[in-house]
Amino acid sequence: MNTQEAIGALGALAHDTRLALYRLLVERGPDGLPAGVIADKLHILPSSLTFHLQHLHRARLIRQRRVSRRLFYAADFEAMTELVAYLTKNCCGGAWAPPSCLPVANTAQPKRRSA
């Protein structure tokens, strides 16, 4: 993850609705949720939801897949891992985060089914 990607991810998370949305998807795991269910849970209009979903998607924090007529969105766990790695490496003066943290992140991902 380079600086521009990090800025994109930080900006995507720096919003009430989007952070709540992202946390909801993380909580839900790799299966994710369809847009409609998310809209209900967060009480936002469909057009707003799409706007925020696309914002998170552009930042590669979430993934999209269609299941019949519904679009499911799921958190991209690698993205957060990379973001945290970027922050600890570049924004803590190297003083933070023992290297043992980084490998753990990958192995700790919930098992996914297809891709």
Added chain:
Amino acid sequence: MNTQEAIGALGALAHDTRLALYRLLVERGPDGLPAGVIADKLHILPSSLTFHLQHLHRARLIRQRRVSRRLFYAADFEAMTELVAYLTKNCCGGAWAPPSCLPVANTAQPKRRSA
């Protein structure tokens, strides 16, 4: 660090100039740099610099102190530690970051002189 504080910190870092500024201050350590020097290094106008410094300061990512007629700004290392802790705790589904990471962050701070 609560959600609103995290959003504030994320938003403060989610900008080209401010991220560069913050990283410059982290690199510099607890002594920090006077505003004028920062403006020179980042090639930005004084009024813009103040704008971004205040943004970072509001997010408690940097600290300010006056030395004679100059205002020094320095990174607040605890803030980044807390932000990373927040992200790993709340946005990685608990799957990330072994607890050993967190204490390390505090002990790894560069020694400061006064407060």
Added chain:
DNA sequence: GTTATATTTCTACCTTACTGGAAATATCAT
């Protein structure tokens, strides 16, 4: 007190981000 330096504050402007409603698209069921 006057002058110079360092930084902030103020104001105006421009751009981008966000919200909300209506229309369009995609998929499925009949």
Added chain:
DNA sequence: ATGATATTTCCAGTAAGGTAGAAATATAAC
């Protein structure tokens, strides 16, 4: 094909963020 559901796209309006220059404040030197 028609109708229903799920979601996106489009558009307009409003709010917030960022940039820039000029004026104001704070400190220091003379």
